[in-house]
Amino acid sequence: MSRYGGKKMLNGEAVIEIKNLGRVFKKNWALRGINLEINKGELFGIVGPDGSGKTTLIQSLCAILDPTEGSIRVNGFDTVKDSSKITSRIGYMSQAYSLYEDLTVEENLEFFAKVRNIPEENFIERKKRLLEFSGLSPFLKRRVRHLSGGMQKKLALCCNLIHEPDLLILDEPTLGVDPISRRHLWKMIAEYHSLGKTIILSTSYMDEAKRCGRLAFLLEGRLLSCERPDAFGKDMEDVFIANIKKVEWKRTLPFPRRLTEGDIIRVEGLSKRFDAFTAVDKIGFTIKRGEVFGFVGPNGSGKTTTIRILCGIIPPSDGQVEVAGVDVVRRPADVKGKIGYMSQKFSLYIDLTIEENINFFGRVYGVDAKSLEERKGWLLEIAGLKGKEKALTKEVSGAVRQRLALGCSLLHHPDILFLDEPTAGVDPASRRAFWEMIGLLAKSGTTVFVTTHYLSEVEACSRIAFLHQGRILALDAPERLKAIYNTDSLEDIFMQVMEGNA
Amino acid sequence: MILSALIKKEAKEILRDPITLGTAIFLPLVMLFLFGYAISLDVEDITMAVYDQDRTQESRRLIEVFSASGYFIPRYYLDSTKEIDEIMDRGKAAIAIVIPPDFSRDINSFKKTSLQIIVDGSFSATAMIVSSYAAAIVNSYSMDLMERYLEQRGVQQRHLVGVVPRVWYNPPMKSVNYIVPGLFAVLLMAFPPMLTALAIVREKERGTIEQVYVSPISPPVFILGKTIPYGIIAFGEMLLILATGTLWFQIPFKGSLLLLISASLIYVLTTVGIGLFVSTITRTQLGAMLLSLIVTLMPSFLFSGFLFPIATMPYMMQLYTYFFPARYFNDISRDLFLKGVGLEYLWGNILFLVIYAAALFTLASMRFKKKVA
Numbered sequence: 080m081s082r083y084g085g086k087k088m089l090n091g092e093a094v095i096e097i098k099n100l101g102r103v104f105k106k107n108w109a110l111r112g113i114n115l116e117i118n119k120g121e122l123f124g125i126v127g128p129d130g131s132g133k134t135t136l137i138q139s140l141c142a143i144l145d146p147t148e149g150s151i152r153v154n155g156f157d158t159v160k161d162s163s164k165i166t167s168r169i170g171y172m173s174q175a176y177s178l179y180e181d182l183t184v185e186e187n188l189e190f191f192a193k194v195r196n197i198p199e200e201n202f203i204e205r206k207k208r209l210l211e212f213s214g215l216s217p218f219l220k221r222r223v224r225h226l227s228g229g230m231q232k233k234l235a236l237c238c239n240l241i242h243e244p245d246l247l248i249l250d251e252p253t254l255g256v257d258p259i260s261r262r263h264l265w266k267m268i269a270e271y272h273s274l275g276k277t278i279i280l281s282t283s284y285m286d287e288a289k290r291c292g293r294l295a296f297l298l299e300g301r302l303l304s305c306e307r308p309d310a311f312g313k314d315m316e317d318v319f320i321a322n323i324k325k326v327e328w329k330r331t332l333p334f335p336r337r338l339t340e341g342d343i344i345r346v347e348g349l350s351k352r353f354d355a356f357t358a359v360d361k362i363g364f365t366i367k368r369g370e371v372f373g374f375v376g377p378n379g380s381g382k383t384t385t386i387r388i389l390c391g392i393i394p395p396s397d398g399q400v401e402v403a404g405v406d407v408v409r410r411p412a413d414v415k416g417k418i419g420y421m422s423q424k425f426s427l428y429i430d431l432t433i434e435e436n437i438n439f440f441g442r443v444y445g446v447d448a449k450s451l452e453e454r455k456g457w458l459l460e461i462a463g464l465k466g467k468e469k470a471l472t473k474e475v476s477g478a479v480r481q482r483l484a485l486g487c488s489l490l491h492h493p494d495i496l497f498l499d500e501p502t503a504g505v506d507p508a509s510r511r512a513f514w515e516m517i518g519l520l521a522k523s524g525t526t527v528f529v530t531t532h533y534l535s536e537v538e539a540c541s542r543i544a545f546l547h548q549g550r551i552l553a554l555d556a557p558e559r560l561k562a563i564y565n566t567d568s569l570e571d572i573f574m575q576v577m578e579g580n581a
Numbered sequence: 582m583i584l585s586a587l588i589k590k591e592a593k594e595i596l597r598d599p600i601t602l603g604t605a606i607f608l609p610l611v612m613l614f615l616f617g618y619a620i621s622l623d624v625e626d627i628t629m630a631v632y633d634q635d636r637t638q639e640s641r642r643l644i645e646v647f648s649a650s651g652y653f654i655p656r657y658y659l660d661s662t663k664e665i666d667e668i669m670d671r672g673k674a675a676i677a678i679v680i681p682p683d684f685s686r687d688i689n690s691f692k693k694t695s696l697q698i699i700v701d702g703s704f705s706a707t708a709m710i711v712s713s714y715a716a717a718i719v720n721s722y723s724m725d726l727m728e729r730y731l732e733q734r735g736v737q738q739r740h741l742v743g744v745v746p747r748v749w750y751n752p753p754m755k756s757v758n759y760i761v762p763g764l765f766a767v768l769l770m771a772f773p774p775m776l777t778a779l780a781i782v783r784e785k786e787r788g789t790i791e792q793v794y795v796s797p798i799s800p801p802v803f804i805l806g807k808t809i810p811y812g813i814i815a816f817g818e819m820l821l822i823l824a825t826g827t828l829w830f831q832i833p834f835k836g837s838l839l840l841l842i843s844a845s846l847i848y849v850l851t852t853v854g855i856g857l858f859v860s861t862i863t864r865t866q867l868g869a870m871l872l873s874l875i876v877t878l879m880p881s882f883l884f885s886g887f888l889f890p891i892a893t894m895p896y897m898m899q900l901y902t903y904f905f906p907a908r909y910f911n912d913i914s915r916d917l918f919l920k921g922v923g924l925e926y927l928w929g930n931i932l933f934l935v936i937y938a939a940a941l942f943t944l945a946s947m948r949f950k951k952k953v954a
Binding site: 104138141142143144145162163166167169170171173174175176177178179180181182186189190191193194195196222238 | 582583585586587589590593594597598787788789791792794795796797798799951952953954
């Protein structure tokens with residue numbers, strides 16, 4: 080068996096052979112009828128909407144999930160019979176955190192090296208190189224729990240490069256990571272690929288998909304096509320959306336149109352300090368009714384802290400905040416009925432049914448029974464959940480949960496809607512539909528305050544603020560910013576602004 | 582190499598997590614003192630109500646005998662049977678005695694007389710002790726009367742059958758001598774299994790376990806990598822409560838200390854083993870915590886003989902107690918402390934613990950599959 084495996088590698092043939100792969104979870108086929116070969120030295124991408132089977136496929140490739148039918152060979156080894164021969168050689172970065180958060184950066188690296196029996200002299204040399212390349216050298220002695228999300232992902236990647244695997248498998252490596260860290264991660268991936276290594280990764284960013292040599296497009300557990308990225312045409316997102324009719328959701332509002340004039344948020348000299356650390360540093364801005372205001376910045380730049388202050392959840396250290404005519408600093412409780420808030424984790428009770436969640440949030444916000452009944456009908460319709468009222472929330476996909484969470488935060492007809500990274504981990508088609516809904520809300524007079532990592536999304540905002548280390552570095556309409564910085568790409572502007580202030 | 586890396590990693594995590602350390606060291610001590618002082622099966626200072634219808638020197642002498650015994654405190658002197666109801670209903674007294682109106686007259690005329698003794702039987706174990714104490718006191722009082730009578734008749738022979746009770750193993754009959762050695766078995770079941778189970782399930786919950794799956798770490802090595810650090814913690818916990826319990830409560834120790842420490846080392850492995858097994862069948866920390874409490878702490882209280890003697894349980898329940906290692910260690914610990922017996926009597930229990938621990942490790946290693954589902 081092993082000699083067969085070795086020979087295959089030498090010939091530069093398939094590193095991975097998938098034959099008629101199928102996997103069942105609780106009677107549902109998560110994957111079915113997948114046939115695929117991946118060759119040595121490829122940079123291979125797996126794309127598909129939420130719940131299409133990307134993670135299942137990746138876990139099957141890593142030999143930590145057995146197929147229900149069909150088979151997979153990795154380097155010639157069967158993933159069921161010889162799983163230990165596969166798992167001991169490859170590198171795998173899961174979507175979840177894969178680091179020990181009470182250990183330091185150095186201790187994590189050391190642990191993963193020892194577990195892989197890396198000789199001391201190799202370890203020292205590789206550690207130095209990886210730390211320099213990833214920019215983690217200054218944080219050697221810092222505990223992982225005190226690193227930002229982007230740094231954690233970089234470290235997780237380093238921990239998987241320490242044994243220099245020939246095959247590296249990454250499950251959405253840049254999920255929830257700010258644009259700068261995302262660039263770093265891709266630099267690391269590209270460099271490792273240039274050494275002749277095979278890399279397989281899943282992603283929901285279309286610009287990342289374009290960088291892959293070949294792409295497998297999964298839909299509802301089936302392999303829709305496997306092509307080079309340019310075969311998908313110019314705008315991959317369009318292909319993606321064209322293929323996914325099912326996620327189409329009705330976009331209507333149950334509210335009357337409202338006033339769209341005057342200021343609704345006024346912030347002056349706002350600061351927030353946690354002990355010695357300044358999370359928000361003297362920021363100020365005004366937002367008009369019906370605006371979609373984008374708040375953009377890397378992890379740890381103060382986005383969530385600002386939202387929490389505006390919502391009256393935490394008091395500021397300094398400054399004035401007025402939201403919907405309420406002085407939030409003096410009377411934080413009064414603002415709560417006028418705002419809707421949706422966090423990155425979609426704050427739903429996953430063990431309740433969909434209807435129970437709607438009823439719960441409706442009552443909490445004091446919506447009367449008659450209005451709640453009407454709005455419940457509307458919510459089920461826009462979320463495409465008609466007939467699924469009794470389903471448990473944990474059983475529906477992330478994209479559907481996101482719509483449900485959005486609907487729940489709108490039940491009491493708030494003046495302002497705060498969205499904290501509302502589209503993290505949601506596929507492009509659902510993301511686009513989500514933004515159309517936001518546009519509709521704004522037109523009807525609901526102000527939307529949104530934070531995000533996706534710079535392609537904030538194009539739809541009426542104004543954007545770039546936040547870094549608690550300070551606003553630029554604030555204007557997207558077209559104006561493009562004119563000022565003389566570029567068409569918001570991502571470039573973001574990089575310029577950040578680097579000018581690093 | 583891999584094993585030492587796992588142990589080193591685990592040790593650092595434990596040392597940096599104050600909750601784990603606190604649970605391992607501080608909570609067992611708190612429980613040791615709580616239970617050491619709170620659980621007492623000794624019956625003394627029983628409050629007594631007296632309805633003396635006779636009111637003579639003789640009846641007062643009887644009451645005097647009760648209070649002089651050291652077990653009873655006559656606190657309520659009543660004037661009617663109705664008052665007895667009230668005092669007993671309110672739980673103010675555990676026992677009431679009713680002395681009939683012609684008590685002294687009957688005694689002085691050598692006629693048979695009888696006393697009424699009412700005992701609160703809500704908690705039957707205490708009630709039995711209280712009523713037998715009372716009966717013994719009345720018997721000895723009656724014996725004295727008999728002697729007086731015989732003396733008046735010029736008979737010098739005093740007792741016909743004399744009883745000289747000798748209590749072995751725990752001569753002062755202090756229940757703390759019996760509770761504390763049993764507590765070692767219970768406390769070791771309370772925390773180490775839970776901590777061990779949490780250590781593995783935490784990795785599942787956070788997702789670090791996937792990194793372990795995709796690595797050359799084999800299931801037995803991973804299991805050992807958890808067992809050794811948590812075994813050391815549990816053993817340290819054992820030594821700590823052993824030293825504190827024995828010295829603070831001044832429990833006499835009769836057996837071989839080496840034997841006790843070796844036996845506790847094996848017992849510690851069974852407790853950690855239970856934690857490992859629990860972790861292979863649960864996915865969340867909450868589940869692991871609840872399950873380990875149900876399979877460890879509760880049975881070790883109820884079915885180890887710690888509080889309730891196994892011999893008095895129904896036969897089926899007696900068989901059930903064989904499933905719980907606390908039962909075996911409870912015997913070992915008490916026998917070593919109180920009786921001072923050696924390996925020749927205890928080898929059976931120790932052998933069982935060895936088999937139990939080995940079975941748990943095999944089972945846990947077999948159930949630990951390097952697959953996400």
